[in-house]
Amino acid sequence: MxxxxxxxxxxxxxxxxxxxxxxxxxxxxxxxxxxxxxxxxLTFDDENVDAQLQQTSTSHKLIQQNDIYHVLLSDSHRRNDKLDNQKVTIIYPATQKHVDKYSKANISLFRETPQKYNDIVKPYIDSLPEKETKWIQALVSGEAENETYYYRGQEFVIAADYKWDKKDFNTLYLQAVVKDMNLKCLRDLRTHHVSLLRSIRREIGNVLKSNWGLNLSQVKLAVHYQPTFYVFHVHVVSVNYSSFPGLNVGQSHLLDDIIEMLSLKSDIFSQMTLTYHLSDLHKLHHLLKPHESDRDLEHGA
Amino acid sequence: MxxxxxxxxxxxxxxxxxxxxxxxxxxxxxxxxxxxxxxxxLTFDDENVDAQLQQTSTSHKLIQQNDIYHVLLSDSHRRNDKLDNQKVTIIYPATQKHVDKYSKANISLFRETPQKYNDIVKPYIDSLPEKETKWIQALVSGEAENETYYYRGQEFVIAADYKWDKKDFNTLYLQAVVKDMNLKCLRDLRTHHVSLLRSIRREIGNVLKSNWGLNLSQVKLAVHYQPTFYVFHVHVVSVNYSSFPGLNVGQSHLLDDIIEMLSLKSDIFSQMTLTYHLSDLHKLHHLLKPHESDRDLEHGA
Structure with missing residues (x-):
């Protein structure tokens, strides 16, 4: 061999x-x-973390430091001995927030009936402080600095997501955000929104074509429920971005499916029980959990 | 530091x-x-693969061999020096099939209208040789050797997927497969199937509870379209299995969503344009590709 x-x-x-x-x-x-x-x-070994930290202390060099964030790289990497190498990030001193951010989340699936939406989820959305959407208002105004806009229209804008480096098309990531702040999420969509959704789809197609010669069969257009912020928006992600973590069923819906469902039944998103997963770090997790019951086993019962 | x-x-x-x-x-x-x-x-470097292979030849030891498959592990691993180590699998002599299997797939999104289903996809499904479903007939008969059954009923069986080690619940993976071979896929579902789908959901709940004390909020029940084989089946995957590759939108649908959609509109899956991605290694990719057109940019046009 x-x-x-x-x-x-x-x-x-x-x-x-x-x-x-x-x-x-x-x-x-x-x-x-x-x-x-x-x-x-190979994967890391849960057992010998102390020994691994000891080894890190002698075999790794600090390559970057910013406030509490320290980045170390294995010495072998610096020797251009590229086979075995790793990056170590140390956050020190850290707070509980950092611990939560990097901890394995405890995820559960929730079945949100229209009634649970009205009684629990909608009041939660309405209670969110307005300042949380301030950056979105700046974004949809079309005049936010530091934003790369690809389209600025009457009804919505299309901008690069900050997670995309604007170079590698395998990790292409754009967002289309509507200007109507009353259109908050999937639950608000009705048949009369189909023309808006189609024009979002069409303009995304134009942006892809004119900027990079790509077409719509090379991206997924997806809507999160629950979303991170409550102004209706569509994620544009390359189909090759197979390791993208936000496109799982139970958190994402294809814009294409949404348009089809609305075309076939106008009020479907106000009548449907929507199923999604939430980490226990999400506030809604704690609001919904007490209302889960054994009856949920009996679908529709 | x-x-x-x-x-x-x-x-x-x-x-x-x-x-x-x-x-x-x-x-x-x-x-x-x-x-x-x-x-x-760290990720592998595309540039220096020759140097990396040279280094592998001296720093790795053969730990396993089976026919054309050779597995090497870095020497540091054997020294219990666990920080930097890797596994190298060599298939030699290999065929083009092996190359295809490990090559990056070229994925495109397809929009299957009801007409495209009737004209292209259904004939493709009907043309598949019966011998490909022979193992499923053995499975649903409830008497297949080497299978771990958790439920055997009149209408469907629930068995462990072969990819699950039956130990780690984070990677729990079961399948429920219906016995009615005429019920092939999502497209065939109508309102009168809702009671079957609910009883699949209920029995999966019972299996989880009685075997491992788990409940339905800890798993995702998902249906693939396109599926790997055309006998209707439901995948049962732990919600913690976040790196599971088969639960993306554009290839998977939650059973919960399917039940809701059928309850609200009986013929929705015969009327809806279904959107999914296919690798260019899939036969349907080549059957559908010539029928894609610029008009697809105009949704529903």
Whole structure:
């Protein structure tokens, strides 16, 4: 095997998954046979974290520091010995908020009937302080600094999401945000919104085409429920962004499906029980939890 | 920073993501301050694969071999020097099938109108050779060897998916498969199927409760469209299985949503345009692609 590896020719990367830290390569042996090689970083071991920290202290160098954030890189990386290397981020001194942010969340599925929406979720949305949407008002006004706008219209704007580097199309991420602050979420949609939703879809298509020569079959248009903020908006994510964490069923709905459902039944989103998952760090988790019952086992009972 | 790392106490793992190869730890400094430490393996570098293969040849040992499959582990791992290590799988001699399997797929989004379903997709489904569903017939008969059944009823069975190790509930994965071979996929569902779907949901709830004390808020029940095989089935996946690749919008639908939609509009799945992504390794990709047009930009036009 050692000899085989040393004498491989015509190496070609056929896949490189940055989330999974895995790369797949093809190569040809001296006997002209094909080889597929998959290299993958191993998972961390829960058991020996103390020993690992000790090792980090001697084998890693500080490469970046900003206030409480310290970033270390393994020494092997600096030696251009790129096989085994890792990044260590230390937040020190940290607060409980940092601990929560990096802790494994406890997730549950909730079934929000129209009644639960009216009794619990809508009052929660209405109670959110207005200042939380101040940045959205600046965004939809079309004049926010530091924003990259691709479309500014009467009814909505299309801007780059701050998480996108504006270079790698595999991680393309835009947002379309409506200007009507009364249109807050999926629950508010009716048939008369279909023309707005179609024009959002059309303008996203135009933005993709004129800026990067892409078309709508290369992106997913998705709406979150529950969303992070309550002004109706559509996420535009490359279909190749397979490790994107926000496009799971139970948190996301395709704009295409929403348009179809509204076209077939106008009041469907006011009548439907919507099912979604929430982490226990979300306020709604604690508001909804006491109202869950064994009866939920009996769907529609 | 080196001193801080050496003197940390009370280390505690707060998250360990096996897919992302990332671990988060809390610890206390001698000054009794809190620290959050995130260790993450770095991604592979596309550029230097030849150098990496050279390095692999001297720093890795063969730990497993089966026919054409060879598994190597970095030497540091064997020295219990667990910080930096990786697994290398070599398939040699390989065929084009292996190359395809590990290549990055080219994914596109398709909008399947009822007409496209009738003209292209249904004929494709009907043309699939019967032998491909032979294993399903064995499964739903309730007598397949090597299967772990949790429920065997008149209308459907519930079995462990072979991808689940039957130990780790974070990766729990069951399947409910109907016995009626004429009920092939989402498109076939009508209001009169709601009672069947509810009883699948109820029995899954009973299985979770009686076997592991879990309840339905801890799992997602999902239906794929397009599915891998055309006998109607429901996937049961833990909500904590956040890195599960098959639960994205555009490939999966929550059973809860399906029941709601059918309850509100009986023929919705025969009338609705369904949107999904397909890799170009899927036969339907090539059947549908020639029928895509610019008009698809104009939703419903």
């Amino acid at each position: 050692e000899n085989l590896l040393k004498n491989l020719k015509d190496t070609k990367v056929i896949n490189n998954d940055p989330l999974a830290k895995r790369i797949a390569i093809t190569a040809i042996s001296p006997e002209k046979e094909l080889a597929v090689i998959i290299m993958e970083k | 080196e001193n801080l790392l050496k003197n940390l106490k009370d280390t505690k793992v707060i998250n360990n993501d096996p897919l992302a190869k990332r671990i988060a730890i809390t610890a206390i400094s001698p000054e009794k301050e809190l620290a959050v430490i995130i260790m993450e393996k």
